[in-house]
Amino acid sequence: MTDPTEMNDLEDTFESALLRYGMQLDGPLADSLKRYAELMWRFNEQLNLTRHTTWDLYVGRDLRDCLQLAHLIQPDEAVLDLGSGNGVPGIPLAILRPDVEVSLAESVGKRAKVLDELVTELNLSVPVYSSRGEDLLEDFRFTTIVSRAVGSLMKFCRWVEPHWGSFDRLLLVKGPRWVEERAEARHYGVLKNFDLRVIASYPLGLPSEEVAEVATAAAAEGSEGEVGDDTDLSHLEGQGVILQLSRKGRFA
Numbered sequence: 001m002t003d004p005t006e007m008n009d010l011e012d013t014f015e016s017a018l019l020r021y022g023m024q025l026d027g028p029l030a031d032s033l034k035r036y037a038e039l040m041w042r043f044n045e046q047l048n049l050t051r052h053t054t055w056d057l058y059v060g061r062d063l064r065d066c067l068q069l070a071h072l073i074q075p076d077e078a079v080l081d082l083g084s085g086n087g088v089p090g091i092p093l094a095i096l097r098p099d100v101e102v103s104l105a106e107s108v109g110k111r112a113k114v115l116d117e118l119v120t121e122l123n124l125s126v127p128v129y130s131s132r133g134e135d136l137l138e139d140f141r142f143t144t145i146v147s148r149a150v151g152s153l154m155k156f157c158r159w160v161e162p163h164w165g166s167f168d169r170l171l172l173v174k175g176p177r178w179v180e181e182r183a184e185a186r187h188y189g190v191l192k193n194f195d196l197r198v199i200a201s202y203p204l205g206l207p208s209e210e211v212a213e214v215a216t217a218a219a220a221e222g223s224e225g226e227v228g229d230d231t232d233l234s235h236l237e238g239q240g241v242i243l244q245l246s247r248k249g250r251f252a
């Protein structure tokens with residue numbers, strides 16, 4: 001088998017990036033995920049949607065986050081991607097999990113319009129709301145809200161606090177700085193009514209045995225309980241995490 005670390009110098013194609021990151025996807029799924037990136041990059045020429053414009057970044061960052069998230073959603077859930085922007089994570093999630101009802105919320109009208117065109121081109125049955133996500137919660141109910149690169153933990157706590165009747169949990173895709181965000185949220189006392197857990201932890205660089213082992217241990221630790229001060233994972237440079245925020249006792 002090819003050593004993924006020896007593939008750095010290969011041409012930047014979707015297929016080589018999948019191989020480099022050790023991702024195996026069914027043919028039709030891979031085709032849709034590739035087509036999504038190509039379409040999104042075309043719109044990116046007119047509108048600032050993403051800085052991830054190489055296959056390496058798309059696969060290594062965007063797809064990796066989406067694959068992690070896809071494992072954490074139960075069948076038939078209703079999921080809202082809040083602050084969808086370029087469509088990550090909502091669009092890849094809808095492709096990877098056709099059994100899940102995915103909706104997208106984007107507050108900037110021009111971006112929401114592009115998202116609408118993307119889901120149409122990709123034949124996805126995904127409603128796009130040109131609206132602030134938290135405002136949608138006045139009228140709609142979702143089981144899970146997912147979000148990446150939209151706001152700090154503290155911001156989310158404040159946005160969603162008045163709307164807990166409208167969803168069960170929030171899954172936030174975060175980088176290593178989440179620990180600082182947690183400290184800020186604690187400092188301002190906004191976490192006191194919530195349970196916060198790390199439900200996935202994974203390396204953001206190229207997979208190496210050592211990092212993968214640490215990541216697996218960290219994920220096991222995080223999935224066992226609330227994230228306390230003694231489970232500070234900030235020493236894991238370059239780790240991505242998925243944080244689950246829920247009402248206290250909701251998933252006890």
Ligand SMILES: C[S@@+](CC[C@H](N)C(=O)[O-])C[C@H]1O[C@@H](n2cnc3c(N)ncnc32)[C@H](O)[C@@H]1O
Binds near residue numbers: 088089107
């Ligand atoms: C930095 S982009 C992230 C896009 C994408 N989620 C990603 O991970 O690449 C943040 C997007 O969230 C949108 N946004 C910010 N606050 C929002 C809110 N409260 N409701 C809906 N969209 C929001 C912004 O307009 C922007 O398009």
